[in-house]
Amino acid sequence: MSTPAQEFLRNAATKSADLVHRRTIRTGIDHYEAAVGRSGARFHDWEAARQRLHEIKWEAVNHLDRYLLEFETRIRERGGHVYWAETAEDARRYVTDLAARNNVRTVVKSKSMVTEEIDLTHTLEEQGVTVFETDLGEMIVQLRKEPPYHLMTPAMHLTRAEIADLFREKLGGVESDDPQHLVAVARRALRRAFFSAEMGISGANFLVAESGLMALTTNEGNGRLGSSLPRIHVAVAGIEKVIPRMEDLAVIWPTIARSAVGQPIACYNTLIGGPRGPNETDGPEEFHVVLLDNGRSELLADPEQREVLHCIRCGACLNVCPVFRNIGGHSYGTVYGGPIGSVLMPHLGGLNKFQHLSFASSLCGACTDACPVKINLHHHLLQNRRNAVRSADRPASERLAFKLWRWTMMGSQRFAFVGSVARMLLRAAYGWGLARTPLDPMRPWTKVHGAPEIPAKSFRALWKEQHGAS
Amino acid sequence: MEQAENPGRERILARIRGALRETAPKHGAPASTGPIFAPVRDPFDRFQKECSQNLTECVITSDMGASAAAVAEVLASISPGQIFVQDAPELRCMVPLWPHGRNIRWSSEGGPLEASQATITLAEALVAQTGSVFVSSSCGGRAASVAAPVHIVVATLDQLVPDLDAAFARLRERRAQETNSMLCLITGSSRTADIEKILVMGAHGPRRLVVVLALRTIPARG
Amino acid sequence: MFIPCFVDQLNPEVGLDMARVLQRIGYSVDFPEAQTCCGQPAFNSGYWQEARRPAERFVEIFGASDADAIVCPSGSCTTMVRTFYRDLLQGSPLTGDAATLAARIFEFSEFLLKVAQVADVGASFPHRVAYHDACHALRELRLKQEPRELLRHVRGLDLVEMPYCEECCGFGGTFATKFPMISAAMGETKAAHAEASGADYVTSTDPSCLMHIDGVLRLRKSRVRTVHLASILAQTAVPAGAQPSSRTAVARGPSQEGALGKGTP
Numbered sequence: 001m002s003t004p005a006q007e008f009l010r011n012a013a014t015k016s017a018d019l020v021h022r023r024t025i026r027t028g029i030d031h032y033e034a035a036v037g038r039s040g041a042r043f044h045d046w047e048a049a050r051q052r053l054h055e056i057k058w059e060a061v062n063h064l065d066r067y068l069l070e071f072e073t074r075i076r077e078r079g080g081h082v083y084w085a086e087t088a089e090d091a092r093r094y095v096t097d098l099a100a101r102n103n104v105r106t107v108v109k110s111k112s113m114v115t116e117e118i119d120l121t122h123t124l125e126e127q128g129v130t131v132f133e134t135d136l137g138e139m140i141v142q143l144r145k146e147p148p149y150h151l152m153t154p155a156m157h158l159t160r161a162e163i164a165d166l167f168r169e170k171l172g173g174v175e176s177d178d179p180q181h182l183v184a185v186a187r188r189a190l191r192r193a194f195f196s197a198e199m200g201i202s203g204a205n206f207l208v209a210e211s212g213l214m215a216l217t218t219n220e221g222n223g224r225l226g227s228s229l230p231r232i233h234v235a236v237a238g239i240e241k242v243i244p245r246m247e248d249l250a251v252i253w254p255t256i257a258r259s260a261v262g263q264p265i266a267c268y269n270t271l272i273g274g275p276r277g278p279n280e281t282d283g284p285e286e287f288h289v290v291l292l293d294n295g296r297s298e299l300l301a302d303p304e305q306r307e308v309l310h311c312i313r314c315g316a317c318l319n320v321c322p323v324f325r326n327i328g329g330h331s332y333g334t335v336y337g338g339p340i341g342s343v344l345m346p347h348l349g350g351l352n353k354f355q356h357l358s359f360a361s362s363l364c365g366a367c368t369d370a371c372p373v374k375i376n377l378h379h380h381l382l383q384n385r386r387n388a389v390r391s392a393d394r395p396a397s398e399r400l401a402f403k404l405w406r407w408t409m410m411g412s413q414r415f416a417f418v419g420s421v422a423r424m425l426l427r428a429a430y431g432w433g434l435a436r437t438p439l440d441p442m443r444p445w446t447k448v449h450g451a452p453e454i455p456a457k458s459f460r461a462l463w464k465e466q467h468g469a470s
Numbered sequence: 471m472e473q474a475e476n477p478g479r480e481r482i483l484a485r486i487r488g489a490l491r492e493t494a495p496k497h498g499a500p501a502s503t504g505p506i507f508a509p510v511r512d513p514f515d516r517f518q519k520e521c522s523q524n525l526t527e528c529v530i531t532s533d534m535g536a537s538a539a540a541v542a543e544v545l546a547s548i549s550p551g552q553i554f555v556q557d558a559p560e561l562r563c564m565v566p567l568w569p570h571g572r573n574i575r576w577s578s579e580g581g582p583l584e585a586s587q588a589t590i591t592l593a594e595a596l597v598a599q600t601g602s603v604f605v606s607s608s609c610g611g612r613a614a615s616v617a618a619p620v621h622i623v624v625a626t627l628d629q630l631v632p633d634l635d636a637a638f639a640r641l642r643e644r645r646a647q648e649t650n651s652m653l654c655l656i657t658g659s660s661r662t663a664d665i666e667k668i669l670v671m672g673a674h675g676p677r678r679l680v681v682v683l684a685l686r687t688i689p690a691r692g
Numbered sequence: 693m694f695i696p697c698f699v700d701q702l703n704p705e706v707g708l709d710m711a712r713v714l715q716r717i718g719y720s721v722d723f724p725e726a727q728t729c730c731g732q733p734a735f736n737s738g739y740w741q742e743a744r745r746p747a748e749r750f751v752e753i754f755g756a757s758d759a760d761a762i763v764c765p766s767g768s769c770t771t772m773v774r775t776f777y778r779d780l781l782q783g784s785p786l787t788g789d790a791a792t793l794a795a796r797i798f799e800f801s802e803f804l805l806k807v808a809q810v811a812d813v814g815a816s817f818p819h820r821v822a823y824h825d826a827c828h829a830l831r832e833l834r835l836k837q838e839p840r841e842l843l844r845h846v847r848g849l850d851l852v853e854m855p856y857c858e859e860c861c862g863f864g865g866t867f868a869t870k871f872p873m874i875s876a877a878m879g880e881t882k883a884a885h886a887e888a889s890g891a892d893y894v895t896s897t898d899p900s901c902l903m904h905i906d907g908v909l910r911l912r913k914s915r916v917r918t919v920h921l922a923s924i925l926a927q928t929a930v931p932a933g934a935q936p937s938s939r940t941a942v943a944r945g946p947s948q949e950g951a952l953g954k955g956t957p
Contacts, residue, residue: 221675282581301489362864385738449907
């Protein structure tokens with residue numbers, strides 16, 4: 001039974017070597033980068049937008065109880081229900097009970113990372129409910145029985161040919177692999193589901209406290225249909241999703257659209273405040289918001305890392321991450337991948353279990369630069385590493401190695417001595433032709449690099465020769 | 471939900487309050503008060519430019535009578551079948567100018583049916599900054615703006631605001647967020663980039679979004 | 693001069709070339725021999741406790757120096773002192789000294805342009821060169837144009853840009869040994885971009901990046917070579933009659949063996 005760390009190493013190694021996979025991802029990233037570049041022109045001051053978003057989320061998260069209560073009051077005033085779920089189990093149970101009580105046979109679901117987090121779809125299916133993922137990317141990976149590959153574009157690892165084959169097998173009516181045609185096939189297949197489902201389930205991008213509105217953004221319109229046609233609408237959201245006021249969305253919506261997909265703004269930015277109103281002609285009869293804790297209040301209690309809760313789940317950090325670009329989304333093996341996942345998973349799932357993700361980074365900082373709410377992601381990775389060394393399991397050999405390292409670095413003579421011995425050994429080994437063989441002392445390095453030239457003399461030795469003792 | 475049925479609520483709130491006893495640092499320089507977005511100088515011009523970029527069809531007419539004719543033209547171009555129309559006086563009085571024989575379902579009868587070929591609604595506002603239409607559940611209900619392959623919006627110039635800030639101000643002024651259970655900012659027709667990150671139009675929502683914009687304003691309704 | 697531990701042991705020519713350039717533009721240069729390491733390897737691996745005493749030692753050694761500035765041929769090591777010592781030395785009696793030190797320490801290209809205010813150091817390097825934006829230098833020290841400005845003033849140098857020049861090369865310190873396949877894939881991506889640029893040489897502010905990129909290039913038997921920015925700037929005009937591409941063309945002493953970049957096939 002392998003650990004998540006071992007699985008990760010295996011998957012990452014496989015994917016890193018898969019050139020076809022790397023090429024597919026790179027194509028997607030090229031499109032993304034070009035789009036982000038173009039949409040930058042709409043911002044007079046992009047940095048000011050990021051700073052404003054940071055301040056909006058800081059305000060919301062640092063007064064979380066107040067804003068959540070305000071949100072709850074408004075929703076309930078309009079006849080909606082608000083359920084506070086402490087754990088994934090708690091949240092699942094609420095939704096499955098609701099479905100059972102109402103004889104729900106079919107659910108249409110729009111993309112929601114938090115519903116993945118609590119494994120809601122599987123639980124409903126076990127209960128005999130048919131769940132249709134309606135976000136095209138989610139639908140594709142659901143048909144393939146895979147987890148989503150990426151926060152924003154769950155199927156970006158697949159080519160159109162692969163998707164065409166999939167649809168041909170599962171849906172029928174496929175005439176070509178033209179993306180336009182494939183989308184039409186998906187639309188036809190899901191339309192019936194929209195009009196017949198008893199329950200629609202969604203996530204929420206934001207919970208607007210002051211007006212009591214749930215903000216839901218999609219490009220496809222599936223979130224709109226799922227919150228308009230079925231009799232019951234359930235929205236699941238992490239407690240950290242609050243923002244103070246509706247007006248905050250004027251800067252949030254264009255900023256998140258750029259970071260997420262390089263668009264000026266998403267197609268459907270919806271605000272929902274409750275079930276169908278007394279004078280309204282359609283809409284769900286029941287509206288439920290499930291607020292999920294599941295470890296978030298613990299992260300809230302850590303002032304150093306609290307800002308990780310500012311995340312608006314745009315996926316920009318994944319898009320710019322060179323590790324992601326080479327290993328892809330499935331390698332992480334977690335609901336949340338990429339830089340945000342590497343920072344978050346130790347908090348949501350345990351440090352021992354997920355510390356390896358925080359180490360699987362070169363700390364390049366591209367994620368921090370890309371984050372539209374200015375989360376200092378790579379610094380948090382460093383903090384996770386520090387926390388892992390302090391309180392989680394690290395290999396004994398590693399702990400010893402760094403003790404030796406410290407001893408060596410505390411004196412220039414011992415450092416120079418250790419250095420010259422090492423270089424002497426390497427020069428001897430390479431002189432005997434052992435470079436890149438199993439006997440190469442630098443084998444972990446030379447497995448994937450050409451053997452380096454090892455100098456005969458160190459800088460300090462050469463300097464001394466040139467300048468005498470300093 | 472009664473408190474007894476949700477015991478976790480108090481526990482979560484208690485944990486949150488405990489957690490927030492220590493403040494977390496803010497960082498960066500305070501956001502400048504300068505504009506984040508380039509100001510919109512000519513909203514009418516900007517709206518049309520944005521629409522052409524996001525593939526919203528924008529038809530400019532002189533007045534509501536001309537708008538009725540424009541709607542008729544769009545209807546003539548789409549497949550025969552039922553259309554779903556917001557039950558509003560402005561739209562009721564357009565019917566005589568539309569092609570005869572079209573089966574119309576009014577929003578007062580309920581939501582649009584699966585077979586609807588098009589929906590026709592009014593709007594709360596038009597936004598020049600992004601070439602968007604703000605609708606609410608008062609505009610023919612919730613499903614009206616997404617259920618059919620074609621969505622036609624009948625609007626007037628006085629509904630056009632320069633940017634999102636102005637749009638929210640207008641909604642707040644009219645208490646739209648209080649009297650409607652749904653608001654939606656629609657920008658272009660439904661689309662997806664889920665296949666190879668290539669943008670494709672016409673996902674689950676409408677493939678065509680048509681804004682018929684009358685220059686001459688009409689008297690405010692009721 | 694702050695000479696990073698691995699430059700001292702594995703890339704001494706980088707330190708010598710940096711000294712040469714500084715002297716050429718009129719500075720006198722000192723090497724406090726007591727220095728060993730800034731502590732970055734342990735710090736980046738989460739061993740903040742182990743990194744602390746070496747960091748305090750570093751602050752003491754360089755704090756005692758009366759030099760006008762401390763110059764380092766590595767963006768990552770400069771960043772360690774300037775940005776991360778604050779976190780690492782929290783609660784230490786030396787936090788004040790560390791802050792003072794942070795204001796006096798500079799990466800080499802940063803020093804040339806911002807402190808010495810010199811863009812032309814009299815260098816000559818008639819080759820096509822691409823610059824790799826090392827991560828710490830780019831994102832922590834905010835250096836983008838400075839190294840390029842220096843390269844533009846090098847006689848005969850044809851500066852080209854690589855696609856995705858800002859993307860990490862994949863070294864990341866212990867990351868390269870903990871996750872070698874990912875590191876290698878990132879290195880291959882960087883190598884491919886270098887080759888695509890048509891450059892003869894890849895240069896950077898960071899010798900650790902170059903060591904990694906060089907190793908990958910060698911494995912691919914690439915014709916592209918690596919050379920540290922300091923080594924380019926240290927190059928002066930080739931004497932008449934010498935081979936333009938020869939490495940030993942520049943008149944130098946025996947201690948400059950291998951000074952003109954790694955990657956001799």
